[in-house]
Amino acid sequence: MAVKVLVVDDSSFFRRRVSEIINADPRLEVIGSAVNGKEAVELTRKLQPDVITMDIEMPVMDGITAVREIMQQTPTPILMFSSLTHEGAKATLDALDAGALDFLPKKFEDIARNRDEAVSLLQKRVGELARKRLLMRRPARPAISAAAAPAADRDIRKPLAGHTSAATTAAPARPAARVARPAARFKASGKKYQLMAIGTSTGGPVALQKILTKLPANFPYPIVLIQHMPATFTAAFASRLNNLCKIGVKEAEDGDTLKPGMAYLAPGGQQMMLEGRPGAARLRILDGGDRMNYKPCVDVTFGSAAKVYHDKVLSMVLTGMGADGREGARMLKANGSTIWAQDEESCVVYGMPQAVAKAGISSEDLPLERIAERILVEIGMA
Missing domain, CATH: 3.40.50.2300 (Response regulator)
Structure with a gap:
């Protein structure tokens, strides 16, 4: 049809x-x-x-x-x-x-x-x-009692399928009150980081806003953001995020020194690369290149981050069409860094995260609503 x-x-x-x-x-x-x-x-x-x-x-x-x-x-x-x-x-x-x-x-x-x-x-x-x-x-999933679904028995990396409890079916004349299912608890891996990197495309502006607005002002690492977006849009988007978030957000400029608690959005139509060493890394903003499909390109930024920060990058590939980010994420993983992917259900388009997950590169597939929580647990701030 x-x-x-x-x-x-x-x-x-x-x-x-x-x-x-x-x-x-x-x-x-x-x-x-x-x-x-x-x-x-x-x-x-x-x-x-x-x-x-x-x-x-x-x-x-x-x-x-x-x-x-x-x-x-x-x-x-x-x-x-x-x-x-x-x-x-x-x-x-x-x-x-x-x-x-x-x-x-x-x-x-x-x-x-x-x-x-x-x-x-x-x-x-x-x-x-x-x-x-x-x-x-689709209609909302039926409620489930806390006793029927202990958090320890649930894998947060998969969608939770609700069902109706026996108590509900025993009294059809009186609808059961909804009881929130307790969320599965995250555990930190114990890894140490010096940079966070996020790549996304279709559906990314809303996804980034949901994640970044939940981060505290004293977030301990710099953040690089790669969003497929026209050149005239990135300045407005960075300004919008900066007004909504506790952390600082700016459109990246050539020569920017990476600072903790600051997010740098790759400018549309160009490529963003990292150079230097951890603690003194800088951004290079380069011509997008006629042969590149994506400007900015997640693979380009992730690949350069792998060379500078090696195993100290916490990275995520969010909703988006295509497979940009897969090869850059592969380089990050080869250097020992951590890669997560947004799960299929919460994506607008399950293309980029699927490419990373199918290649066996991501270690966790996470629902959008809990990615910020997962970040804060992982870095010891929750």
């Missing part, structure tokens, strides 16, 4: 263009279009699409408000189209905060090196996001 898509944009030309591209893939089908956010909310409720493509600036109701209402009423994977400006970046990040899962530049020539590649990328993004629909709309 084809993936059903609702196209939302106030431009008839852009609606037609996007619809033609989506319908050109036999696995995808445009089932409707809307000219503003209010109409998008109504059609989502009526047509139940698998994926929505959404413009940001529209009359009657803007895209961000529409995303927020759709996620409250009929949760659906949403792909935003954004202008590559500072204002467009801020609006797109607001849309992701509201619940959108991904974004693409509205000018197709900014998406990729040629039209065919841009068309393929849009089709692939829509197909990937459709996989999240069932997870977004």
